[in-house]
Amino acid sequence: MAPSQGKKQRPIHLPGTHLEGGGQLLRLATSLSALTQQPIQINNIRGNRSGGGGMKAQHLTAVRWLASACGARTSGMGLKSKSLVFTPGGEAEEGGDALDDVESTIDIGSPGAVSLVFQAILPFVLFSSSQAEPTPVHITIKGGTNVSNSPSVDYLRLVLFPTLTLIGFSPISVHVRSRGWSLGRTEVGAATFSITPLAKGKTLSAFQLKDRGKIVSLEAVVLAPRTAEKELLKELERTVGDEFPGIPLQIEYEDSLHPKRLYLLLVATCENGYKLGRDWLYGAEGDFKIKKKAGSSVSPAIAAEQLVKHVVRDISAEIAHGGCVDEHMRDQMAVFQALAEGKSVVDGGRDEDGGRVKASLHARTVQWVAGEVVGVDFDKEGSCNGVGFVVGEHFDSKRRRGPPPAAEAQLAEQLEELHV
DSSP, rough: OOOOOOOOOEEEEEESTTTTTTHHHHHHHHHHHHHTOEEEEESSTTSSGGGGGGHHHHHHHHHHHHHHHTEEEEEEEEETTOEEEEEEGGGGGTTOOTTOOOEEEEESSOOHHHHHHHHHHHHHHHOOOOSOOOEEEEEEEBBHHHHBTTTOOOHHHIIIIHHHHHOOOOOOOOOEEEEEESSSBBBBBEEEEEOOOOOOTTBOOOOEEEOOOOOOEEEEEEEEEEEHHHHHHHHHHHHHHSEEEETTEEEEEEEETTTOOOEEEEEEEETTTTTEEEEEETOOTSOOOOOOOOTTOHHHHHHHHHHHHHHHHHHHHHHTTSSOOHHHHHHHHHHHHHEEEEEEEOOBBBBBTTSSSOOHHHHHHHHHEEEEEEEHOBOOSSEEEEOOOOOOOOTTTTTOOOOOHHHHHHHHHHHHHTTO
């Protein structure tokens, strides 16, 4: 646990409508606030979302856990709340390490996304140990494992966790105890994550995700009812074989136990160990529409074809840009770039014109929040000079934000021209 902040600090004000203006801003801001012991105030939470915005169950669950872990005093913590004041530094600091409980359970109380709660607490768990030799922490999160507009636990297992190992963390694992769905019959599931934090006094070294290399294999996770299994696997093998001839495909199938639950994840493994993933939960709100006659149902063959073609198209686009991370992994890496020691580089690929692929709105939101809370800058290429956060030491909130990497390079060129 980070030491007490000492003098009372004014909260960092964050408009909840900035950039992506959704739950990601809230989750990351509270996570970094808990970690650095810097108070924050967020107004108009999820203000860019339809339905009035405010905190949903999964947002509230993550914020409550973080508040408890860092002993934060809060104001405005409730369902549909549109403002939050989060002030770390209370009794949890005197009571010992918030991670002393090596086994704990977080219950969202609905099929809210398990993955989003996990992502909110992950930076805190990884960087908050008080132990010189940390033991694994086992956290069970109850909620939705496969829900719309959120990463699946399968994506975490096959794409995020290997990437975190590549940049310097101990391997993270997840055991899906039961599936939680937002489609078909609403169902709450559970997943247990095993995480080994960084040791007290350690920092995360800067990392370079570049030079991807060739694609050497593909892996698929298929969740579908038995009635669709044959058609879906046949379509998957045929389409992948046509699109990626000569690249081996491994398929992991699981019965989804409901005709309206169809999910596919495709993961490409690169020769240098990088993972690219794209997935789709078929029929989720906001997803591609299914053309059919009124009163009729979509046949397993048509559903399989639409699902497979959509995911294969997406993973093909990720592979084509030549980057080391997919669009969604890029925003997951930004927080670790900010906390690492030194300049970290994440190659997001090139577009059709040869220019660098622009960061998504989600990635730019993460970069902005990290800049506001810990004081870092990302250049146009997405590189960042991290603050070198030291586990278990007081974070110096007064450290001066240095010039952006691009500005540093420009200054060096100017000095060279002046022969300084």
